[in-house]
Amino acid sequence: MDRVEKDYVFHRDLKKEYPIITHGEGIYLFDDQGKKYLDACSGAVAANLGHGISSIGEAMAEQAKKAGFVHTMRFETPILHQLAEKIGKMAPEFVNKVYFTTGGSEANESAIKLARQYHRDAGKSQKHIVIGRWQSYHGNTMGSLSAGGDVKRRHAYTPNLLNYAHVYSPYCHRCPYGRESSDCVKNQNWTCISDLERTILELGPENVSAFIAEPIVGSQQGAVPPPPGYFEKVRGLCDRFDIVLIIDEVMTGFGRTGTNFATEQLGITPDILTFGKGVSAGYAPLAGMIVHDKLIEGLLENSDGKFMHGFTYSGHPVAVSAGLAALEIYEREAVLENVIEQGAYLLDRLMELKEKHPCIGNVRGRGLLLGIELVKDSKVDLLFKPSEKAAETINTIAMELGAVFYPGTGSIDGMNGEHLIISPPLNSKKQEIDEIVRILDEALTVFEQQLRKDEAYEIAK
Ligand SMILES: Cc1ncc(COP(=O)(O)O)c(C=O)c1O
Incomplete structure (x- = not known):
């Protein structure tokens, strides 16, 4: 009761106390108790x-002083054009026009709406299913949640969700169709693809928008990366x-x-590429x-050039200035090369951890977006039950030890399957990667010891 009266924040978890971060510097965050967290995700x-980059803050302040807000229904800003041009030039060929949102x-x-309007105005008005x-x-908005396939996030809202269709994404390590990836590639015979084709035909292609x-x-x-050739x-x-x-x-x-x-x-050109997160480096x-x-x-041809959509904060000048400042740093600091180098190094180090820890079942990813699948015993491929909350527990231990990772559940079938994402800032240095691996190693060791103790207790009972 005390907390409800004194605390005005509607927390993600109302029963949890969160560390209060006062500042950050590089890969580290600091809380009001003086504790330091390595931000490994x-x-x-x-x-x-990473954190505490003053040049991004200064660029935002500069823009706020010039023009903090204009409504894109009436006005645009030079900075909007500058960032759109930069992003358009980075995107695949023929994918050029940039539309900004806040998340x-x-x-x-x-x-989803653009795909629908495009078809409707071209005379294909039945096309609406994603x-x-x-x-x-x-x-987490209703449309995006309807299109997504995160069972746990969808569950509470099932009656509200749109009637969209879903097929399995290829998790070849545990193929939902029981196939071997090498066999699919060799024989060019993909059950996940024939399932997509069947779904389209069943819905009627005339009804499918995107x-x-x-x-x-x-x-x-x-x-989890796709198998070669899938896209x-x-x-x-x-x-x-x-x-x-x-x-x-x-x-x-x-x-x-x-x-x-x-x-x-992927070797393909998308019709629409959506982005977020990294564009402003957060x-x-x-x-x-x-x-x-x-x-x-x-x-232009069928809709008089108008997309029936828009948000008050589309192309917000201060947010856009953060994006421009961040992209300039990516370029100036040759971040891509660093991702390739440190990503390969981190992958090797995680492979070493897999040899040491029976609870790592699989290591995967690209660049600095890497993940480990957590299992109870990799030798016999024994999975955790969802109620054991393995990923969350390991992350809690890691936070006590001073590093935060990105835990997740349901990777196999929506309920089963525990994993941890390791995705440090793209400008991380080798010694920071070593520090991440050291803390993860320690957290896994503590976790496995705890697991063995619990099992011995269960057997003794
Ligand atoms: C692939 C992907 N799409 C969409 C989203 C939703 O983005 P936001 O939380 O900014 O709305 C996320 C967020 O984690 C994501 O990872």
């Missing part, structure tokens, strides 16, 4: 340049059935996986979508 894979959920919401993938996350997917599945699966097949189906392909790069965009966008590694709420010329031409 860049917050939520967002603070991609990734809004970005995906915008993409196909998403199970164990994928696209945001397919949405993360290039590397982030929070829901723990950094080319997806692109082929989208072309065949006139379906807008939305690639959600909210987590992977702006160098996280070693290229500006992970799409570059310094301001900024996200958006980059749109293929084909859709822009469609809007």
